[in-house]
Amino acid sequence: MRSLLWLALLCVPCFAAISLTEVATLPESPNYGGGDNVGSLLISETYNAGKGPGIWIVADGGYRLYVNGELLKEDVQAGRVSFVPYTFLPGENAVSVVGVNRSGAPGVLVQIDELEKSYYSGAGWVSKPAVGNNAWKAKGRDLSQWGGATILDHSNQKMPSGGDLSGFAEDTKAKWIWTGSESDSLAVLLYTFYVKAEGFGAATTGGSGGEVVLATDSASVRKALQSNGPKTILIPEGTYDFRIFKNAVTDAKNRKWTWCKGQCGANDKNSGNTFYRISFTENSCSGLSEDVTPVSESENLQSWNNWITTSADKSLIGMGRGANLRGAAINPRSYENGHNNIYRNLAFYDVNPHLVEAGDGLSVDGSDENFVQKFWADHISYKWISDGFDIGNVKGATVSYLDYDGTSEFNCWGYDPYMALVQDAELTYANVYWHGTYGRVPKVGGNSRVHIFNNYTSYNYWTGAAVSGDNSGSYSQILYENSYLDQMNFHIVDVGSYGYMNFTGNQVKNSKGCYYVNGVCSSNPPQNSVFTPSYSYAKRTVSAIPSELPVYAGVGGKWGKMPEYNQAFEISPKAASVSVEAQIANNAVTLNATVTSSSGAAIQRVDFYVGTELVGSAHSAPYSFNVSDLVPGVYSAIAVATDKNGLSGVSSYVVFQVSGDSEKTVAKLIKNGAGSSNQNLILGDSLVPFSYVWENAETVTATGFPMGVNVFIDSLDSRISISGTPTEFGEFVYTITTVGADSNVSVVRTIRVAESETAITHQQTVLPKAFSYRVFDLQGRLLYRGAFQPRIYNQRVLVVEFDKEGNALRKYLMPCSKSMPK
Incomplete structure (x- = not known):
């Protein structure tokens, strides 16, 4: 069976x-997914655990995700921890887990990694112990009758049943979760999150509700973008050549334009380059201010942009770490009805960088009569x-x-000359990282409302954000807030006629420019009265923006990077397909794996796991391993x-049974009662009673409880009950262990008893671990010195804890206990 996930196990051969x-x-x-087949077009298989977006999951039992x-x-x-590499689509993402518990403590732990943030099992999840249908799996589900999932009081570094x-x-930050009762053997756990735009584009839905298709070259992307009806177009992770080469002068002549050329100036960064700029007149360069002459058709000046228009209701999505x-x-464009488009997890690069005004990578154009409605470009x-x-x-x-990234080695200045021209638009720039730019970040005109927040501009050569309007009835506004601007070389902002800007809550650092308002340089930022956004949005801590946005912005989010100029064209290789079979002979099993390389990469090794233990490896076909003495x-x-790329493909599990004179019994411990198994008390408070029921065992043992706690073991009812009022304070780690099963289980929990309310607060602070202890009676005589925390019989004592260097960490009085360490 084809590998659909990366297994995250940190084991050594045993x-x-x-x-x-x-x-x-x-x-x-079927109510719980019985009969469902594993698989999705959105599973990426091109990276291992934690190297891209996806879902981590583990259960103290079994699960379906x-x-x-x-x-x-x-x-x-x-x-057994697993990671599913997955591409989350814009819109609703309904995550569901069916958790199953066979023995011991239950629990499910989940982390969802999206491009710029993670979601965790815990608050916000809902649960039921039983359902009457499988409508819970789908988007748009009704959760009004679902209760909140219970966050279990277990460390996320441990299994609820006590193991590592x-x-x-x-x-x-994930928490173990379950239903409201740990005795429930089954839990349906649900969580919903949305991938959607902040700001003016929040209503953009793209191809949601329509067909989901794969496109693996420019022709199939063009066909899908120009098709009718809503459609989500997935481009597999990788690098694609969209270029169409043509004689730029021939193309311009057909439009009655002229390409002009000149030599870069001696003081320009790239002074040896030739400067090419379009003149929107026929056979003439006279309209340009530079000293340039027409380029002849015989010079074969090349351009290679591949211009693609779109129809309505489309989402173009790069999978995994991006395309x-x-x-x-x-x-x-509105001319082709290009409304309601989403573009996500994509890199646009190398669009005629040697020419000025020769095409954008991504642009949106409506008309005065027909504006484009709804657009979102993300990551x-x-x-x-x-041309920006x-x-x-x-x-x-x-x-x-x-x-x-505006830096460029192909023009005169070392920067692309144009970044972002905005005209007659209602637009939000959220969490944008501009760096190495020349200007126009952005330049806003006409009748526009533009909201800029959480932006980071790192070195801008000329004018930063600029705003102007047409007249008193057609003016432009920018709300520029909560952003960080560094190394603004010239005008920080430029406010012209019929333009208004409120520049507020920003930090400007290492800049020698001014605020240029109506032709006058000022040291004070413009704070005009502008529009107030009608939507809610999340503001970052401004001082943290320079460290955050370079990580999260762009293709692939925190796992992506800008492509290199001559990066090889390829769809990212996938992990191998793996299946495994088990052949039983008495108390031994032979595990046989069938492996197919998905990208032609040689297989380096096949590791075999029984349970969570790595039992052995095979480095050449046939891939098999024998495990004996089971x-x-x-x-x-x-x-x-x-494989040789380091990608790991994982098989589906195989279950096998080893028979013997009698099948080995596995004990269970199931918690009951209102009280938590971990409790924090003040001396004098009573425990909230709780109990554990055992199965497949004769009885249990219990150790480690504080004095005053009643522990009652009822072998007839197979129950251990805990109640009472502790009479000593401290941290008491107790253990309940089954007896008489072939495979016994334990639970290890903690009861903390503080001497006062102040001590409770102190206990909740993580304290340095003690390396050694000394115990004195109240007359100052040394009673004990050693590495173990003691209990002193029948007298009140002073305990001093020391670190490795012998420095005293803390002192406290301890009431009497049962025994003294030997």
């Missing part, structure tokens, strides 16, 4: 006896573009997380194939 661990059984009912009704992954092995958790996302489109010049990288990113005659538009019981296994 050839000792394989532990028998929890293997769950997923429900067969869905997004928008598609089954992405299922597993039955408790503790390895291989999950680093520094995760790089060299030479693409995409232009939604776009932009470099080596002749122009937007005119548009209503309801947002440009967000744009990475605009105790009777049920196991699950997988195979992971790693």
